[in-house]
Each structure stands twice: as structure tokens, then as C-alpha cells.
Amino acid sequence: MRLGNVVAWVIVGILIAGTGAVAQTPLVLLNHRRSGNFTFKTVDLNVASAAELAKLPGIDYWTAQRIISGRPYRAAEEVVPRGVISREVYAAIRDRLVVSAPK
Secondary structure (H helix, E strand, O other): OHHHHHHHHHHHHHHHHHOOOOOOOOOOOOOOEEEOOEEEOOEEOOOOOHHHHHOOOOOOHHHHHHHHHOOOOOOHHHHOOOOOOOHHHHHHHHHHEEOOOOO
């Protein structure tokens, strides 16, 4: 019976690990800007591609296209009053946004 219990617990552990219930290591991107314990790559609203913008939380492909079509930006905050993204999404990603000088 003891071996059966050990096998059962091993199987349960494997199933739990496979479902993602175990805490996962956070993704640490490039050393550009710190936010708490994590370092994130910053994204320039005036030059980033749709794929780069879509990697931000709360930004999908279509929102990335709206950001691109609204260029140039003088400040990252301009995306909210222009109606490109919501205040909530902006609050979540503002530390990751930068704006280069418009060309």
C-alpha cells in the first residue's frame, strides 16, 4: 500500500504541475526599466511595430493598429484622451511606454 500511495501522490503532483497551478517564474525581459521586482522592455509608441505593441498586457493586434494610426505622439499619456486605449489599460502599462521625438 505504501508504494501505491507514493505513486498516487506522484501522479497528482504531475497533474497539478501540468495544469499550471504551480507558481511559474515571471518573464523578465530586457534591462530598460524597473517595475517592482521585474525588469521590462520599454516600448516606444512612435516607432514600435504592431507585434511589439501587442506584447503589452491589454493590447491586442487591433489596438496596436490604432496606436500606430494615431502617431506621432508627444507624450505617452496622449493615447488615453485620444480614445486609443482605456485609462485602466494605460495605468497597467504606463511604466513600459516611452515616446521618442516625433519625426
